[in-house]
Amino acid sequence: MITLTAWDLALASALVCLSAALTHALRLATAGRLLVASARALVQLLLVGLLLKLLFARADLLWVAAFAGVMLAIAGYETLARQRRPLTGVWGYGIGTLAMFLSSFTVAIVALTAIVEPNPWYTPQYAIPLLGMLLGNTMTGIAIALDRMTQTAFDQRGAIEARLILGQPWREAISDIRADSMRAGMIPTINAMAAAGVVSLPGMMTGQILAGSPPLEAVKYQIVILFLIAVGTIFGTVGAIWGASRRLFDTRERLRLDRLRVPPEGH
Amino acid sequence: MNVTKKSHVPLLTLENLRHEGLEAAALELEAGDIALVSGPSGAGKTRLLRALADLDAHSGDVSLEGRHYLSFKPWDWRRQVGFLPTESHWWRKDAGGHFDTPPQSETLKRLKLDAVILKRPVGQLSSGERQRLALLRLLQNAPKVLLLDEPTGSLDGDSAARVEAEVKRYLKANRAAAIWVSHDEAQVKRLASRRYSMREGKLERQ
Known part of the structure; x- marks a missing residue:
């Protein structure tokens, strides 16, 4: 090297x-x-x-966990900061962060214990970069999806309420917006997979090649990582949208836009 | 034939409804009733209808045929107490996509509507056409109570008369009742079986 x-x-x-x-x-x-x-x-x-x-x-589990916790906390804050009208209260931070935690950490643990299998499984040289890549991508997906959903719900209040008025349950009244937001959150990941190797050489693979790995070894790692990122992003996005859309309605299934923060004046 | 006399239960009752500066002490509707609500804009007429449709949080008791609104599923309540806002909103491309079964051509004819407009993009319809279609869209749920917020607001005299006739026809056929917000004194006189006024958030029987 x-x-x-x-x-x-x-x-x-x-x-x-x-x-x-x-x-x-x-x-x-x-x-x-x-x-x-x-x-x-x-x-x-x-x-x-x-x-x-x-x-x-x-290389101590406690230290690795603490490091991962800080990464998650910062990613949670970043997810919140990227939304124009996040949910008020702890929900704004909580739903995105929880969704990220459930998806990224689960996928990372599965990858470490079943695919990469370093010894011990939490070996930080593997665990931290893996989690970092998962968190980074899941964060982008969740932030885009949540931002899209809250903004669209705000803009289309009339249409959502029209559907409630006509007797649709909340799930149905927000279904199109929900699907559209999930799609928006997943598109960057799907595009990245489609362009991988053709338009761009993914960063991790490039790094491994620079560090002297044989290209095919680097490629195998990259494929696994891309797939894991896709899984993590999809689960994270679905979870975040599921939780946040529920929060947009109260127990009487009223649309509660007062649960969204008012953005500062100007853009 | 054994006929037992039941104690009488009104179709809709409202007691001590309160919500953000809105105060409605009492209102009662029987089948066939049309309660006309008039008052200056901003007095709270729309807020009253929104609260009755349970679109806004409110306190107080509203019951349909003696059954409290909280014992209904929210969507079931809104199906039975159908709200027609001043401005209609649409989420499918054409108007027809908002109907489970397309309205019959006679019904459309009674409202001076052509069946072709069901296939047109909603954005190309006039506000009067949208308003009449929104009424038909609401009626397909067969609500027991109609909450009509200036339902003839963007209609010419002839179309307005047709909408009035259609609503009356519906109420009679379905033993339903309506709360009708109107600014038009002639319309109020024409339709009202009960009259209410709304001033500064207070609903009063006249």
Whole structure:
């Protein structure tokens, strides 16, 4: 494996500064944001690298679980932040996070104990990156699906209530919106599988090849990961939409848009 | 023949209904009744109908044939107490997709509607056509009580008269009753078997 020196990092950073200068010259007003984002990526990744180094040295189930818990908490917050009209109260954070937990963790545990089978099964070199990829993708799917559902329910209040008025149970009155939102949440994952290897070389596979794995070994891992991500995303999205749509109606099956947060003025 | 005299139960009763500035102390409907509710806009007429259809949370007691609304499944209640909002909403592409069985051509004719419009995209229908179709869509559930929010609001005189006749015909045939919100004094006089006024959220018998 070829290791990178501080000089190599500096060179890549210099290229980012150069492109920042270019966007500034073009008056795109993104130079500042580009630099801040780059700096954040640099610091965050270095910190994570250090943390992982510590974690790998310990390889203790409790530490792995704690690390996974923090990842889940942050993913939950990110899911919430990506919705324009999330549910109020603990539901806004809780439903997305619970759905992510149930889907990603279950899939990760199945993968570790039945497919990859490191010894012990929670070996952090395997468990943490696997969970990270699952969480990252499930998070995107759930956030898109929830955002779509709450926004559509808000926009189509009249149509939903028209269906309730005509005697449809809540499940039926929201069925189209629910299906549409689930679909929206699953599409990025399905597209990623369809484009894998043809349009893009998936990141994990690329990483393994760079680290010296034989391409076919890397490909096998990538296939497993893609399938696991698809399963995790689908379960997570279905669960989140199921829970959140129930919350949009009360026990008398009234549409309760007052249970959605009011977005801040402007976009 | 053995006829036992049952104690009389009104079709719909309402007692002490309250909801966000809305106060309706009492209202009673018998089969065939049309209760006309009038009052300035913003007084709470629509809120009253929404509460009766159990679309908004409210306190108080509403009963249909002596049975409390909470003992109905919510969707069953809404089927029996049918609400017709001022503005109709549609979720399928054409109007016909909203009917289990398409309305009969005679019924359409009575409301001056052509059967062709059932196949047209809803967006291409006039507001008057939508309003009349929304009434037919509601009636296919055979509700016992109709809650009509200005059902002739976007209709010309002739179509309005036809809708009035259709509702009366329905009430008679189904032993049903209606609460009818109207601004039109002539219409109120024409139809009302009971009159109520709504002012600043208060419902009062007149």
